[in-house]
Amino acid sequence: MYSESAGDEIRIEGLEVYAYHGVYPEEREKGQRFQVNAVLYGDTRRAGLEDELALSVDYGQVCLYIDKWMKENPCKLLEAVAEKLSEAILLKYDLISALDLEIRKPNAPIPLPFGCVSVRVRRGWHRAYLGIGSNLGDRESYVNGAMQALRTHDRIRLTRVSELLETAPYGGVEQDDFLNGALEIETLLSPEELLDALHEIENEAGRKRTLRWGPRTLDLDILFYDRLVYESDRLVIPHPDLENRTFVLRPLSTLAPGYRHPVLEKSVKHLLQELEAREGAQQHR
Numbered sequence: 001m002y003s004e005s006a007g008d009e010i011r012i013e014g015l016e017v018y019a020y021h022g023v024y025p026e027e028r029e030k031g032q033r034f035q036v037n038a039v040l041y042g043d044t045r046r047a048g049l050e051d052e053l054a055l056s057v058d059y060g061q062v063c064l065y066i067d068k069w070m071k072e073n074p075c076k077l078l079e080a081v082a083e084k085l086s087e088a089i090l091l092k093y094d095l096i097s098a099l100d101l102e103i104r105k106p107n108a109p110i111p112l113p114f115g116c117v118s119v120r121v122r123r124g125w126h127r128a129y130l131g132i133g134s135n136l137g138d139r140e141s142y143v144n145g146a147m148q149a150l151r152t153h154d155r156i157r158l159t160r161v162s163e164l165l166e167t168a169p170y171g172g173v174e175q176d177d178f179l180n181g182a183l184e185i186e187t188l189l190s191p192e193e194l195l196d197a198l199h200e201i202e203n204e205a206g207r208k209r210t211l212r213w214g215p216r217t218l219d220l221d222i223l224f225y226d227r228l229v230y231e232s233d234r235l236v237i238p239h240p241d242l243e244n245r246t247f248v249l250r251p252l253s254t255l256a257p258g259y260r261h262p263v264l265e266k267s268v269k270h271l272l273q274e275l276e277a278r279e280g281a282q283q284h285r
Contacts, residue, residue: 007097008044010059012066013037019070021081024109028074035104035116036066041124042095057095065092078103078119086123087188091154098124125157125186128194129256131221131239131248134205135169135178142205142218143179149201150185156197160184162251182223182251191225195235198222223252227262238263243271246279 015036020028040057047056069088075081086101102120110117134142143164150158162182169178187194198220205218223239230237238261242248249272252259257269264271 007041010040015063017067017070020074023076032107037102039100040096041098082119082121126226128185128225129223130183131223133178133180133219135176136217139179146201155188157186160255162254167247180247182255184255229262
């Protein structure tokens, strides 16, 4: 998975490609020389121990792919080349978990002496955990439909699914019981982009946001995203109050019992044990 220290490295330096990127019409018509530097992150240990190319990334094939992609996908901006090419590489090569990609434009149309213009990005797969639930209509159908939508999303991999649990509603609103579970995914989407994708899946299931804690055909929540601590006007990660929700922690503990909450610094298993102890103590009062 993507991280600041993403793993072993395969480096490609100074790859030259003749392509047709640029804002000006003559750049897209006549083309020019570009240079590409890439660092491919992944695990090379098995390939190194067994000396088998099939266990590693074929950097020669990656170079040919970069050349082909850049020739066939003209963009106006270097930013667009870097963004779209990095995603294309990550989608094509499963053994690459992340990459640094630099697109250099040594002959950019600048009327002053200069060395080179370049754009450099780091992109990679992120691991996230989602909560899923439904308590209206055909609950199992809504949950299964959501999982199928995640499986077919081109920037999401649904990697593991917990068992579904029948749970009482949370929040004090009288309503039917929920089917709840947890999902592990890998994604190229940013947190906000992932939230948009989940809302789209909810909307397709007829989700109505009319009553807080109210009944719903489908509920998809981002519980964790890597070890990110994040807050915006519409999204908080880790999910607020998850440490007090049995219907979240119980299925999540079957997928990631040792995952440590990045704020509370306690494992999911530990949080569940603490919550169950508190609930048990309350029942005996």
